[in-house]
Amino acid sequence: MKALLNQGGLFGVLKQLPMKVLAGPLLIIMILSMMILPLPPFILDVLFTFNIALSVMVLLVSMFSERPLDFAAFPAVLLFTTLLRLSLNVASTRVVLMHGHEGGDAAGKVIEAFGQFLVGGNFAVGLVVFLILVIINFMVITKGAGRIAEVGARFMLDSMPGKQMAIDADLNAGLIGEDDAKRRRAEVSQESDFYGSMDGASKFVRGDAMAGLVIMAVNILGGLMIGLLQYHMAFADAARTYVLLAIGDGLVAQIPALVISTAAGVTVSRVNTEQDVGEQMISQLFVNPKVLWLAAGVLGLLGLVPGMPNLVFLMFTALLGGLAWWLTRTSEQRLVETQEQQTVPTAPEAPEASWDDVSLVDTLGLEVGHRLIPLVDSRQKGELLGRIKSVRKKFAQDVGFLPPVVHIRDNLELGANSYRVTLKGAEVGRAEAWPGRWLAIDPGQVSGQLDGSPTQDPAFGLPALWIDAEQRERAQVYGYTVVDASTVIATHLNQLLHRHAAEMLGRHEVKRLLDKLAKDSDDKSLIEDVIPKTLSLVAFTRILQQLLNEDVSIRDLRTLLDTLAEYAPHQQDPMELVAMVRVALGRAITEQWFAGQETLHVIGLAPSLENVLTQAMSGNGALEPGLAETLMTQTEDALHRHDASGEPPVMVVHHSLRPLLARFLRQRLHHLVVMSQAEIPDDRILRITTEVGGAP
Template identity: 70%
Template sequence: MNAVSAMFQRVGLSQSGQLKVLAGPVLIIMILAMMVLPLPPFVLDMLFTFNIALSIMVLLVSMFTTKPLDFAAFPAVLLFSTLLRLSLNVASTRVVLLNGHNGGDAAGQVIEAFAEFLVGGNFAVGLVVFIILVVINFMVITKGAGRIAEVGARFVLDAMPGKQMAIDADLNAGLIDETQAKHRRSEVSQEADFYGSMDGASKFVRGDAIAGILIMVINIIGGLIVGVAQHGMDVGTAAHTYTLLTIGDGLVAQIPALVISTAAGVTVSRVNTEQDVGQQLLGQLFTNPQVLVLAAGVLGLLGIIPGMPNLVFLFFTALLGGLAWWLIRQKRAIEAEEASTVPTAAAATPEAGEASWDDVQLVDPLGLEVGHRLISLVDQQQDGELLRRIKSVRKKFAQEIGFLPPVVHIRDNLSFSPHHYRITLNGVMIGEGEAWPGQFLAIDPGQASGSLSGRETRDPAFGLPATWIDAEQRDQAQVQGYTVVDAGTVVATHLNHLLTHHSSDMLGRTETQKLLDRVKQDSPQLVDDVVPKLVSMTTLMRVLQHLLEEDVSIRDMRTILETIAEHAANTTDALELTAAVRLALGRAITQQHLPGNEPADVIGLDGQLEQMLMQAMSNGGGLEPGLAETLVHQADQAIANQESRGLPTVLVVQHALRPLLSRFLRRRLDRLVVLSQAEIPEERHIRVTAMIGGQR
């Protein structure tokens, strides 16, 4: 034993860890030993009692868990408990056949109690009760639980791609970090493993029920042979003695088996919520007073029919009616309390006083206004999930875009519809939508099959067709290929999309100065040489804003400042400096829109049209209306062609034309990205798969 302890200590296990590691092998060895070694009746009593206690504990654990993965060890527990019962059957059979002729207590007090007390010492009654228990266990509970586990395993496997897409969507939107994404992916994998294991483990229970019947028949026949042939008992006495002991033995095994099967059914049949089974039953079965009133009415009608058990029916009529009356009073009290908390117009109007500067309310840089049904999502006292998601959105924005966005000021607006929200920037609305707490938004990414019953709408962030569905339809939607997200994720994703789209509007002098202060910690001399010696703070801010307008990250501030320092001697124009900075950031810009190292399929510009545009630029005039309309139309067709083939919607043009076409086309076709040929690294090859202004 000391050698074993030393081995565990070498691998870094404590004493408690050693016991946990040894628990499984020791249990298996003990179970197998019971099949071989004879056990005295007292030890059998202890083990039978332990088996009953174990089954009760398993049932209670399955009742109090809120989701199947909280009891992920259940398939293994099912296997061990089945082996334990079979081992006890073998051990008790040995004792019954060896000592059964000595009397009812020869096989232990537990078997004797089940044989005498539960069935009154009548082996015929015991036989019927035993068969009924086996039928209930085998035909009803085990078969139903096995079918649920089988269907659940198939649904979970079918829903895995949709769940993985939802995790990737949350990760890309900044709602979760990489660690949380790994944890959620692990949960999805564990859920599939759990249902697959339960599908197989249910076969153990069915086999156990069949083995119970066969063991009972074998024990009765064997008891008759042993009693008559070896101990000289008459057939009637032998049949009574051994049959009663066999039935007691069978009941001792089948009752825990029935409890374990019930626990398996409870575990696989629950719907994932934040409540255990008891809370779900009470919260959904006895909360509708209309249902209780109707049920009380039906029982009352049955209770007044002559010949019926009137007292019992009228008792439950009064019980259900009283519960309905109490629920109605509670509901009215809650409504009255909510109504009393709404301030009246008179109370909300304070006594007029002298105006002061404190009455001047500055506009919030970034705001979120919500209807009263969404307050729970943003209330810190109610652990509002949207607050955590907004923090993650701001953190992800800062890491990817390169500066910290303003704090989101959240307030409720009683003038809104209950589920409405609005996102504002400098007091101006930039986005709005609706969210339904407690429901899920099933978004069709384009490959979903089938339809869903619910409130049809569109995803507020990207405009994709979507449907608000109840929680019960979530797994079905994921199986059909929908991306399913909750209400908090919908609002947070919309906010993330708007922050990225309006990043240039959020960058002001304050943010630019803080950004310079951050760069100055690592490169103080570079900052001092550029601002304000070469360019002003305003010029630098304009350059950064121009970059953000075209979705270029400003994280690489070192390269940006060095490029400005290099070209500031020739020009201080913000647009010309922006073009120079884009060339310096060309590799990163290309990688952002054309990831990978393979040849990129892009949109090209016809040579004749290119010359016309260059001539228009050299003359200092704008685009002619006819030419502009044709350009937009053909660009739209080229974008549709690229999207239908799953290719990037990137237009590559000469460096001198890029600013003009980017400003003109992006205002009308925000899906199009315009890159300069000079911005693409020399080693990166491109193929023109669509043409604007010509045929290909």
């Protein structure tokens, strides 16, 4: 600060301060000054004109905003404009009562114009007009806007948990990044703050309307008393002078107040779309030719009734009829153009077959019905392509390799709303999605019922409903997780990618991983000690595929190669090598399922069942059919009980039993994770909360 003062004095300091920092304090000082200091009539004219211009600007900004948060400063603006009008009322009241006897322009040209021109100098008409404006502002606009703001604040607060769950679901599914999640959480918080502020700020407008009525009554009574008692004016002259000035003062304050109240109503009553209020009204009122034809017919009939203003009614009949005819003709032309574009041209003579006709199978494909095409069409603002890119990026970060590109194409043999995911030409998943509707997923703790089409979440099999957009906020309030059609497909694809990760990993992908490790670590000796010196690339690929089959990330290639370099020269059995690698990766596997938890609540085997399985393993290494079915049934029951407690679906068994049980149980229970006791780090506490083969 001392350096700034030395450079240019106080003026230099003020010049370098940003004006937007000083705008608020200067405005408050100006408002307080108007209440305390007497103002000349010319300054009052300038401030009244500024008040009118500011109210018009606020109305226009609210009209052109597409979302309420685009005008998040509106509650504060509402407070400042209300204080500005009240301070102007105080300043004008002082001038009217002190100098009103000098003539109609004693309080400025603006008050005189509103008192003379707008009501024709008739104070009775002025009183009626002023009261009507107050009633409209107080009883209609501000009351309705206040009620909408109150209900909006309540519903916004109730829907916050559901919106937060939807953001967390998108983040966990990899559809959005951490930055996008933070931004969306901030928007939810800002919406809640905005509607809460609007609920309180609407009370300022109602109080302003009542204050205007009281101030006008005080001006009339005070002016009459001053004119009669202090300046000895005749009653008629005093009434004409002071009543007209009070009316002008009231009107010049109430008209901007009415405009601001309208802006508040527009802001809180709008629906979140990509259009402003004007575009919404035009695109929804004047879009249906049938409505315009019927309206023109009704006005035409009224125009033919004797005694009615025929010219005006028939003029509007012609206007609406012409607009309806133009809309009808435009829609017909669009239909003809669409049919012409869909007309299939005559097929030319088929050429000879060539190698170009050979179509290779796509590793990963997504086929959609014709109603889902807009979701994958960027020209129609389809969001699915971007979400699929996010899913692939998240998969690569979590699992450790880049999945194949998803080839998307339409399939007319599918249902209109159906889609299917293919892997190497074979179908691995199929479901339905409804564009324009929302999937309300029941996580198990909803508090109300909705109207919709029952279905199941294709990714996790949870009960769900396809609901209309109007029920979205209600569903979030009830505790449903609400997602759109693009998110449904992307989440389903993400789940299928993790389930079939091993099938997507081939020698080409493994070679790319090894090249990346050699490039990043600049240490090729570790790789050469294992591949091809100890293991072939094919054998190494089989080990990675087995790890992926068991939901183990292969990101830590260095630890994986270190382990194989130590044990592979003495052990060639791939399953034994996988078991050793899992022990080396035990801390990462444990952290994947029990992040930050010191005590691990898991599923375990009853001692009697564990002895039976150990004896079976020591014999021929296979399970008897009866024992296998009993084990599968009891494990499935235990997994249901364990899932109900909210714990990860992890079973911990003896190290020698893990490969057999993992291979056998995951045939039906895909989401079950089987770990060995040797994989649990020593600093974690293992606690068996659900037992297989014991008492339920």
